[in-house]
């Protein structure tokens with residue numbers, strides 16, 4: 001459908017120096033929002049859209065720049081104030097024609113109620129993260145935005161700077177923001193943010209020409225100081241569409257190109273951003289961008305949707321969960337000493353001191369570090385003491401024959417990247433199965449089949465939150481199923497010669 005808001009947006013783009021190929025059709029539907037379609041075949045290398053940096057909504061370009069800079073705000077916080085400020089100006093804002101195509105907020109878990117977060121995300125990788133985000137963003141608002149309302153010179157309209165408006169702005173930034181350049185930092189890029197995402201199969205890329213220096217005062221860096229949920233790298237691209245037909249587009253849009261692609265002047269105009277076709281697109285197909293390669297938890301977190309069979313999906317198992325499992329078999333003391341030895345061998349988990357975890361890949365393969373930890377935790381006492389001793393001896397510089405006491409598998413894994421399967425003893429496999437069960441228990445008592453059945457009856461459009469949270473749960477639980485399968489597969493005889501042979505063949509292949 002050619003909607004009024006898209007026509008207004010095109011007029012706004014035309015009067016602000018945007019250019020776009022007439023081969024692009026912008027499609028707007030009440031159910032699914034805006035997307036971009038190809039009206040004829042697009043060829044790799046075509047430039048299909050050009051966006052002036054000065055027309056992007058950033059801290060630098062916003063009328064709130066002075067207020068933001070005087071308050072010492074920057075990064076995502078500053079950009080949120082810029083968005084709220086321009087929204088508060090209504091038709092007076094230079095971005096009015098752009099702001100009216102944006103949703104009030106993006107349906108990311110950050111803007112769900114706490115009850116929805118608890119109910120829909122429990123057990124998933126997102127539950128705790130979103131709870132923490134919500135608390136942190138409330139703090140941000142109290143500390144940084146609320147005081148602005150009191151400061152006389154700014155005279156901001158409190159209706160547009162409330163906590164709800166702040167959450168809405170944050171959701172737009174996380175789902176549609178782009179890194180522009182060193183001068184502008186992170187900002188909203190009209191037109192580029194109309195394209196939808198497809199993991200690993202995008203048609204266009206967002207490109208910024210070489211970093212521009214738009215004025216003399218680039219020394220005050222306000223581009224890197226983020227506190228928010230968006231990851232700059234992952235947010236590097238997006239897209240959209242409208243339903244205006246081609247003829248209408250020609251009439252309405254002075255800057256819609258008469259040819260299928262825009263001219264590439266080849267001189268790398270630093271004032272423009274571009275969307276470039278990276279693979280041929282057939283006529284009639286949707287034109288996708290990529291927001292980065294990420295799993296479903298990250299997609300839902302930042303953009304409010306998930307993808308079935310997303311190969312970048314992962315499940316995490318907390319180090320704490322592994323320690324508890326070990327303590328339940330042995331003792332706290334045993335767990336502590338084994339973790340300590342594992343660390344002294346040079347291993348660590350992902351994350352930081354507050355939250356250490358291991359990743360299970362989409363294929364159900366556990367991170368090597370987890371396999372080694374289980375192996376060390378399950379070593380018989382005498383083998384553990386020998387390993388402990390030989391490590392101390394090796395560390396004190398006496399290598400030679402004592403180094404032979406180092407466990408061959410761990411040594412080989414650490415130093416030579418030998419197959420992880422050499423660590424997959426019967427006990428380690430049982431450990432992985434037990435951990436898969438414990439991790440699965442976080443989802444509650446309902447079996448995965450119930451989630452699959454509910455998902456089958458659920459509409460991705462009308463019940464968006466339920467649909468994507470069920471998809472996240474189901475995909476995570478399928479990874480745990482594959483972990484069980486990985487742990488149950490027949491394994492190779494675990495002896496020195498097999499490790500060594502494998503080591504050689506791995507090296508030869510490289």
Ligand SMILES: C[S@@+](CC[C@H](N)C(=O)[O-])C[C@H]1O[C@@H](n2cnc3c(N)ncnc32)[C@H](O)[C@@H]1O
Nearest residue numbers: 033034175193194195196197238239240303305
């Ligand atoms: C940059 S915007 C893309 C344009 C957007 N569709 C619109 O209506 O303006 C990003 C948002 O589009 C939606 N989106 C993008 N790719 C999607 C996909 N593959 N599946 C479902 N929703 C998607 C999500 O709501 C996401 O937060």
